[in-house]
Amino acid sequence: MDYIGEHLLPGQLGHFFITLSLVASIVASFAYFKATRHVDTVAGDYYWKKLARIAFLIEVVSVFSIFIILFYIIYNHLFEYKYAWQHSSRSLEFKYLLSCFWEGQEGSTLLWSIWHCVLGLVLIKTGKTWEAPVMSVVSFVQFCLATMLTGLYIFEWKMGSNPFTLLRDSGVLDNAVGMHMNADITQPLRPDYLNFIKDGNDLNPLLQNYWMVIHPPVLFLGFASTLIPFAFAIAALWTRRYTDWIKQVLPWSLFSLAVLGVGIMMGAAWAYESLTFGGYWAWDPVENASLVPWLILVAGVHTLLIYKHSGHSLKSTFLFMILTFVFILYSTFLTKSGVLGESSVHAFTDSGMNVQLVSFLAIFFIPSIILLINRSKEIPAIRKEEATSSREFWMFIGSLVFFLTAIVISAKTSLPVFNKIFGTKIAAPEDEEFAYNQIQIHVAIIIGILTAIVQYLRYKSTTGTAFWKKIWIPTIISILAATAILYFGDINYQTHGAGYLGAIWLAIIAAVYAIIANAAYIWVGVNGKLKLSGGSISHLGFGLVLLGILLSSSKKEILSRNSSGIAIDFGKESKEKAGENLTLVKGFPMKMGKFDVTYEKDSAHPKKQQWYYFIHFKSRTDKEEFTLKPNAFVNYKGNEGLMANPDSRHYLDHDVFTYISALPNPEKNKDTATFKPNPVRTGDSIFYSKGYLIVEKVATRDSLPFDGFRPGDKATVATIGVHSLTRGNYTAEALLIDQGGKQFAVPDTIMPESLILQLNSVTGDSLNIGVKESNTILEYVTLKAYKFPYINVLWIGIIITAIGILMSMVRRIQLNRQLKKA
Template sequence: MEYAGEHLLPGQVGHLFILVSLIASLTAAFAYFKAVQATPDAKAGWLKLGRIAFLTEVVSVLIIFAALLHILYHHLFEYKYAWQHTSLSLEFKYIMSAFWEGQEGSTLLWAFWHCVLGVIIIRREKQWEAPVMSVVSFAQFFLATMVIGIYIFDVKIGSNPFILLRDSGVLDEAPGMHINFDLSQPLRPDYLSMVTDGNDLNPLLQNYWMVIHPPILFLGFASTLIPFAFAMAGIWTKDIKGWVTRAIPWTLFSVAFLGLGIMMGAKWAYESLNFGGYWAWDPVENASLVPWMIMVSGLHTMLIFKHSGYSLRSSFLFLALSFVFIVYSTFLTKSGVLGDSSVHAFADIGMNGQLFLFLIVFVWLPPFFAASTNQQRLIIAGVTTVLSLATYFLAEKIPGFPLYVILGGVITFIVLLNKQVPSIKKEENVSSREFWMFIGSLVFFLAAMIIIFQTSLPVFNKLFNSNKAPGENDEFNYNKIQVLIAFVIGILTAITQYLKYKATDTRFFWNKILVPTVVSALVATFILVFVKINYDTHGMGFLINIWLALVATVYATIANAAYIWVGLNGKLKNSGGSIAHFGFGLMLVGMILSSSKKEILSWNTSGIAVPFGEDSKEKTGENLTLVKGVPMQMNNYMVTYVGDSAHPKKEQTYFKVHFKSKKTNEEFTLLPDAFVNYKGNEGLMANPSSKHYWNHDVFTYVSSFYKPDGKSDTVSFKPNTVQLNDTIFYSKGYIIIEKLAAKDNLPVAGFSKTDTGYTASVKVQQLNGPSYSADLLMIRNRGNTLYQNLDTITSQGLVLKLDDVGGDKITLGVKESDDVLEYLTLKAYKFPYINLVWGGVIFLVIGSVVSMFRRIKMQRLKAA
């Protein structure tokens, strides 16, 4: 059957080139593998085939990318991906965000960066091209399987981004939004005319950071493959030492861009999520952080080996584990196992078995290359195949079986590594730089292992059919350990650069480091005494640990800044390491200060208590309710909910909140917005808004709001007959009629001189709160009411009217209703010194890039 309005060509082209990509990447991997094994005469032919195949892969990925982008840009809702991730109201600038919102698009982004990096390898790394590109192409093959979207028997291989809506099962099982036809009837040829709109991009992702954060993060993900590939190439080709020099610049690149991508995600969370900060120890955040930490450890052990000959085995291990944990983070993110514990995780789309296979193969790939003979490699390849199949069939029958397979691969690699890679028997001198660099690398690695163990509790629960909870305060469980790690790493980062390789003269060391140490002690003392950190939520012991961590990180910051002049004579081109360490220390100082001195500004002083429910993270006392147009005191500010506006096409409200400082009379306006998430998650979602100062941020988000619609107000007026100065009680206080006057000759258009008017002055007193006044008017003629005005006390939810006057009796109509109360509830923090975090990240990236270019320059000079 032909269906009207469908555009099938983009999808057909896209899926065709997915097949081409799959074949080309596998061909490139095989050709480059043969080039490593081939004789010198045959090597050139295999290299040529490998290059042709990989360039075919590059062209294929670009065409796939363009085809999917075309579908999204033109809102071709006949494709599930476009219907699921875009809408007619989606702004053009967020089309790219829609591209990588889904699993398929993010996988294509990852593959795109592999293509870019692979082309650079082909052009630049001639000596290492064959073994490195064999690994890169093999990884590309696995990424291609993730988007091929075919079934082999009952096993699903990949998820096709070009599947049609009518073939996806959506129309049969869950019509979702904007699909308006009878599902009980056969699909009509003009069904597409009944699909009026798409499901839209998740509102939380409609932020400019989500346009630029994922590309940088996935560049970081992709870049970890290159140092891994160099390490595998080195042990495979038996050039056990030569690979290190070539891998160091790539490792620096990976450290820079993976770290930048992670912190750009933190900046997005700070500006778009309402958990009140930039880091929440979210499992997906952790899964990205851990490979970066292991990569940093590997970078330092490579530098140790480069200058002293030690730590070569550790370098192999750290680089292998860094990429393995990237693959593991992919499993955590895409498998759906973290769906209940992370706001970042994708839903399960039926590829858990394939994701596990991906992980197992790359866990067993290092032992494959570490094998000393082709026969051993053949055995390991067979073992990997058997274990992969066994995992698929036995994962649910034998608790923990996949974990045993993974641990077996790691242990096998370590055993073969110790056989293949020699080590220096002589122990390092305790006064040497390499000794303390290794200690720091080991501590950093162990910190990463602690984080990933805590993060993996949902996985362990699934593997072992258990139900172990992470604890009542998950954030504190991380912080109480990592704050001690920060202390150790801070001290080591401060002193290590002042040491020399091999051994350091004690007098030389103290001559260099004495002044930075004294300055650091003075600065840390000043912060502790005058800035004051009194964060005692978790007791004095934890507070003391925070003080120690602050002292150590201040020391790291100042000592590394000083080393640029004390140790390197101000030569910035040679100071990449010190700049990066300075940035790292500054970032940690900012994290400690901004987190421990974070202050709630929005304590509830309005007297209006908004219930959030038992399951909410919000507490009524920490949220200030602002009635529209009524100034409220918030800490040192007078805050007014000025107004709001609605998105022209979406159920999203933008609030205008005016702040005026009581100390300086400074005024500014913040524009937080909020909406009920219409993409499947119930509850209010909010995008924060912040006022930035050099030394702090005022950070706000909407925790609840109410806008009367005039339809839900079914409350009627309650008549109260009293005398003058009698008291009428309402839920929040009482009402007194203080004055009553009768008037003739009313100056009101439309009334005659024979009409009688009554005016009443009413006082409304809130219990333990402010008082309000209301002026009421009623006009009567011969017992008939001609006119009544209503007076609304908005902050109290009261509407008053004068109903009757007879003798000394007065009847006052009182209506108490939420529908007259237009309000928003605001959560506000003061984040002191938050800019130190972002500034530290910038210096960390700059320092890593400076070091990278210096290493590349040194390679060129050596080659020349």
Template sequence: MEYIGEHLLPGQAGHFFILVSLVASLVAAFAYFKAVHAAPEEKSGWLKLGRWAFYTEAVAILAIFAALFHILYHHLFEYKYAWQHTSLSLEFKYIMSAFWEGQEGSTLLWAFWHCVLGLIVIKREKQWEAPVMSILSFAQFFLATMVVGIYVFGVKIGSNPFILLRDSGLLDEAPAMHVDFDVTKPIRPDYLSMITDGNDLNPLLQNYWMVIHPPVLFLGFASTLIPFAFAMAGLWTRDIKGWVSRAIPWTLFSIAFLGLGIMMGAKWAYESLNFGGYWAWDPVENASLVPWMIMVSGLHTLLIYKHTGYSLRSSFIFLALSFLFIIYSTFLTKSGVLGDSSVHAFADIGMNGQLFLFLIVFVWITAFFAATTNKQRLIITGVTAALSLATYFLAEYIPGFPLYVILSGIITFIVLLNKQVPTVAKEESVSSREFWMFIGSIIFFLSAIIIIFQTSLPVFNKLFNANAAPGENDEFHYNKIQVLVAFVIGILTAITQYLKYKSTSGKFLIKKIGIPTLISAIVAGLILAFGNINYDKHGMGFLINIWLALVATVYATIANAAYIWVGFKGNLKNSGGAVAHFGFALMLVGMIISSSKKEILSWNTSGIAVPFGEGSKEKTGENLTLVKGIPMQMGDYMVTYVGDSSHPKKQQTFFKIHFKSKKHNEEFTLLPNAFVNYKGNEGLMANPSSKHYWNHDVFTYVSSFYKPNELDDTASFRPHRVTVGDTVFYSRGYMLIEKVAAKDNLPVEGFAKTDTGYTATVKVQELNGPSYQADLLLIKGGGQVLFQSQDTIMAQSLVLQLNDADQNGITVGVKESSSVLEYLTLKAYKFPYINLVWAGVIFLVIGCVMAMARRIRLG
């Protein structure tokens, strides 16, 4: 059957290039694999084949991108992906957000960055090209399987982004599509004419941060593969030392861009989510943070090895686990297992088994490369295939079976690694830089493991059919441990750079670090004495831990800033590490102060209590109810709900909230918005709005609102024919018609030369009370009313409108209504020194890039 209006060519081309990508990546992986151990006369041939296969892969990914973008840009709703993620009202700037809102699009983004990084490896890493590109191409093959969308022996492999809507089963969801299909009959040839619009992009993602945050984050995800590939290449080729120098710049690159991507997500959360800050220990946040932390540990052990010969085994383990946890975080995000515990996890689209297979294969690949003989590698290959197949069939029947397979692979890797990688027998000095760098790396790693364990409870529940749950206060459960980690890491970050490798005398250390320590003690003491750090929500013990962490991170900030001059004599070109440490410490200072000093401004002083319902995180006493037009006191501000407007095409309301300071001659207006999420999640969703100062932010979001509509309002307009000077009485006073004017030119969109506008000014006087003014507008054209405005006098429960006007007078409509009252509840915080967090991120990234550039020069 032919279906009217379908554009099949973009989808057919896109799917063709997915198949090309699948084949090309597999060919590239095999060719580069053969090149690793090929004879010199054969190696160049295999390298050439691998390169051209990878070039083909890169072109295929670009073609897939172009095809899918074309479908989204032109709103071709015959494709499920376009209907599911876009709408006719979606702004152009959010088309790319729609591209990677879905699992398939984000997978393509990941594959795109692999191609970019792979081309750089081919260009710059000639010595290590074959083994590194073999591993990278094999990873690309797995990513390609996730979007191929074909059936093999009745098993679906991947989810095709180019599937047609009529083949997806979504036509059965007629209510969601605002069309009327009889699902018991064949699909009509003209079904497209009945699809009036798409399902739209999630409103929370309609934010400029979601245009730029995912590409940077996925660049960070993709980049973790390169240090991993270098480490595995070192084991594979038995050059267990030579890879380190080449891997260090790539590790710094990964830390910089993965960290930047994570914190760009935090900035998005701060501006778009209503959990009251930039970090909520959300499972998806944690899943990306943990690989970054392990990568940082791996960088420091690489530097230890580079300078002393210690910690090479640890470097292999950290770099391997960093990438493996990237795959695991992909499983957490894409499997749907976190759907009930995360604000931005994907729904399950049936790829759980495939995602687990991806993880299992790469876990056992580490064991394959750590093997010391061809016999061991052959055995591991067979074991990997058998366990992968067993996982598919037995996971449902043996609780925790996939976890046992993964753990057994990691243990096998570590055992074989210890046999292949030698260790230095000499003991390290406690006064050496490398000793404390290693201690810091281990603490950072253990901190990451604690975070991922807590985050993985939903996975454990699913694997073991258990019902383990985090503590009642999930945020505090993380903070009470991580604040102690911040203390230890802060002290180590402050002191370690001042130590020498091998050994450091006490006299040398005191001479170098004495002044920074004294300055840090003074600054930290002043902050504790006058900063009013009195966060007592969880008791005195936790407050003391906050004080300790603050002192340590202030120490780290000042000590690392001083080290640029003490250690590098002011040579910024070589001080990337100190700049990165300074940024990291500054970020921690900002996090501790802004979180511990976060102040609720919106205490309910209005006397109007709005119930939020059972299960809501909101508390009535922490939300101020604002009645439209009536100023209310909020701390040092008088706050007025001035008005609101609705999105012309979406169920979204924008509020205008005016703040006037009582202490300072200052006024500002914030524009938060809210909506009932029409993308499937129940409840009110809110986009915050903030006023930024150098030393704090005023952060607000709407927690509930009420706008009466025609169904709520049973009162009707009563017409009154009047002229200037006439009086109209109502139940609580009277109205005086003060001025009427006809206009032949109004600054109103669509006002034509043949139209006539009328304006009227009405004074409303309450008996023995205040007076109010209403301004009314009417536009007539061709003998018909084209537009008429309404003005609401909230305090009098009055609504006025201009019904008609001519040279003989005007007709004013008057409505007295009990449903006129409009209100909202506002949650407002004061975040002190939040800018320290963002400034710290910037310095951290700049420092990593500086250090990377220096390592490239040295290389």
């Protein structure tokens, strides 16, 4: 049957390029494999490598074509395709159409594959003798990723998920057609079914943030780049070139370390701006899954440097580079399998690819470890142990701390996997964040101290005199600076007891030591030569990251303490506490710290159940004032309860962070109260549940600043004093408009009293006043506000760390080029 309005050509082209990508990637893998095996035969190596390059280039063209076609489908709102309908809508801004692309599993897999293509092209250009074995691994990974986009059925097992699946073939057409659904449309499916699909399912509102336009590409570049050190490690083991790969892989490892780290922290910045857990890191399982490979890569980079300068730790380097990529695959399994669906706000739901994801992990983990074990005895190793006074000894201790930290975090994160495999019901700790922090605070102390002192040690061995001669001044300055921070900073975090507070103090001292000692080393160690200072700069930045985390977290202050008497019941399951949330009634200022805070106005999204709130802050102690615009939405995309996007005011030394924690639901908050008539005269009183009213005066006017009031109209205005027993006095003006003998009332509303007053009629000096009390008319929002002190120290530290790592990468590339020329 021909279906009216369907655009089938993009999907057909998409299917073709997916198949071509699958075939080209396996051809490239096989050809590069043969080129590696025929390395001793010049002709054989040349022809196999030529075929491999052609196949990989076809793979690159195919992957980019898939991207272009899929984005074309999303951009043009071709809702006959499931992917476009499921992840986009007509109301989205252009920039968020990119976010639609990688919201789904198929799109994120494709993004990962795109970066492999780019990195593969760089390797072909620069790899030289390493091209064939390294690209053999890269191409095979590409083949595995390509299988995840095929959507083919092998017997009854589905291999992958195809992004070009038509909506009518996907099993979700009923949801797309929605309220227009009836038997005439689908039984059988009507040729004009697309006329009933008015819009797409939309992008998750939490992803409608500019960070989600740039964060995923950077993060997936980080993920993809870990493949290169892994491929070099496998190539070195495979070809038995156990030492030659070090100078080649070091710049790649540094690049991956910088990009993956920045990608992770971009995610933290997104969480800070879009999520309501009150910070940038919550030890969420998906956050942890991306952090673990980075920690292992940090260990691997340091053991690379150890081997380069001393000949030690080569086996450890192989292990760390292999495990970095393996844990990237494991994080992919955790994220995409649905196993974390109930424990993470970031995870995908189960798409039926669990078997494939586990197979993908096993294919690379098991053979890699077997290969490493089989080659272990052949890997060169210095039998003599490192001296405890040497730089390499303490660098290895630091690497080991990073690695063990990664394993501990991974084990805690994998609890849902453990429960699923063994059928257990082990619950996460009640305070899961503290369960991580009480361990990681001690890691911060150790790493901070090692980061400070290790560069002052020499490789092989260091004399005590030489060490103390350089480090004593930075040590004294660090002690004085840390003491000042602790004394004047009033760091008095009592939530988890004195022991934990003491650990925070020690960690702050260690972080300050790392900052000052590494800043000093730029002059003491390398004589102010910034080109040679990449390591010190990255360590200095890392110290700032530690200090920023400690200060912003331990000194975080709740500003929205509730003293208004208006309390919201959040329920037993909610993390929110009534005493930490301030309810703001529209138009009425409330005290919050040094500020008077007013809910001024709001606006609604024209096409979604989403509201934007204008919250004005005005200081009582100075001239400072500003407006924040957090937004919130109820029951949007089928989610029960409240979802919200925060907004922050940024200062040099702190942030004011706010989000909406409760609001009335307009859909559920229907007004069912009625007006109660009250015959009165001027001066009479009317009682209501919270006080009383007095009819003060009645006047007639022929001019009013009222929409629809025309020349010749007349209005009777009843001025009514409202006297609340608890909140003070108000004045209301109820209108009765006469337009050519036709009368209609214009009520007045006293929001704080949930009171509506209406002038029903006027006869001589007698009036009839309608009084309605309704809780549904109260316009309010409930606000949670934090003060994050010195959070900019964290963000600046991240930037400096990345700059330092990239400086080191550039330096290593330059050294490699100099060696080639020599």
